[in-house]
Amino acid sequence: MKHTTLSLFAVSTLLISACSNWTQILYTSSDFDAIQEDSSFYFENDTVKVQYAFWADKGIMSFAITNIHDKPIYVDWKKSSYVNGGVKNNYYVEQTVSNTVGASGGYTYRAYGVPYATFGAFSGNTVAVQEERITFIPPRSRVVLSRRYLIQDRHLIHENYSAKSDRRGVSEFKTDIPAERAKVHFRNFITYSTTENFAKEQYVDHEFYVSKILTVKTKDFWIKDYSNARVVEYSTKYADPTGFYIQGVKKSQLFR
Numbered sequence: 001m002k003h004t005t006l007s008l009f010a011v012s013t014l015l016i017s018a019c020s021n022w023t024q025i026l027y028t029s030s031d032f033d034a035i036q037e038d039s040s041f042y043f044e045n046d047t048v049k050v051q052y053a054f055w056a057d058k059g060i061m062s063f064a065i066t067n068i069h070d071k072p073i074y075v076d077w078k079k080s081s082y083v084n085g086g087v088k089n090n091y092y093v094e095q096t097v098s099n100t101v102g103a104s105g106g107y108t109y110r111a112y113g114v115p116y117a118t119f120g121a122f123s124g125n126t127v128a129v130q131e132e133r134i135t136f137i138p139p140r141s142r143v144v145l146s147r148r149y150l151i152q153d154r155h156l157i158h159e160n161y162s163a164k165s166d167r168r169g170v171s172e173f174k175t176d177i178p179a180e181r182a183k184v185h186f187r188n189f190i191t192y193s194t195t196e197n198f199a200k201e202q203y204v205d206h207e208f209y210v211s212k213i214l215t216v217k218t219k220d221f222w223i224k225d226y227s228n229a230r231v232v233e234y235s236t237k238y239a240d241p242t243g244f245y246i247q248g249v250k251k252s253q254l255f256r
Helices: 008-018
Strands: 003-005 022-030 035-037 040-044 048-053 060-067 073-084 087-090 096-111 114-130 134-137 141-149 162-166 169-176 185-193 201-217 223-225 233-235 243-249
Touching: 040 201, 048 185, 048 201, 060 073, 060 134, 060 185, 073 141, 134 141
Parallel strands: none
Antiparallel strands: 003 096, 003 233, 022 201, 022 243, 035 040, 040 048, 048 060, 060 141, 073 087, 073 134, 073 185, 096 114, 162 169, 169 201, 185 201, 223 233
16 A cells, blocks of 8 residues: 655645645546556657656656666756646756755655655755756666656646535545646656767657546545554555645635
8 A cells, every 4th residue: 555654744734734625636648658557657669668656746747767778878858848738847957956965754655666755854964966967877777857846736626527425425526637628738858869979869758638636535535544653654545656636625616
């Protein structure tokens, strides 16, 4: 089962969100020839394998690029972009950034076969790091990048929900969204080459859109686990690398 270990900050956020009653789970579809492995989207050709995981509050563009070629490959981040609703967002900015390195607590689940953290509170030392424009990937190895929220709004409004009821009343709303009506769509464009001078460039261009929204009561979204005496753990049956969720939705915000 997917599980979480939440920091104090994350627990506070969760409690505030619970007061808003509802959590929306947004599931994505893709127009490219995607394959699903371990519930995540992935694409593979004779050189690279690209695997995606979006699961986080507000969603995150997280992906792994694996070199399955017998020679090194190079990724040019300046010629690569995350595109949200037709707006280009850079992966590479030519500057020195300060990174905080230290211990962290946050929501975790397994993506690409390894534990993956989506948010948390860090403490440690701050160091200056020059961002890398060209990434070298040896044969049979991979690089993982997690950047950019998929949606900035705290809640998403869609009409034509169908409701499911139980003894407590309405327990969930859901709606399916055809591609031509999708309001949330985003792309991942990557430029790579098998030569360091990029004499011959190759491209990955993958587009996704939100195809289904499920809105559930927040108290039904999280399940508490007190088996660990030191921390409170939460699980959710809704965790899915092809989807993401939005907390803090009030019932009055579901419909116009």
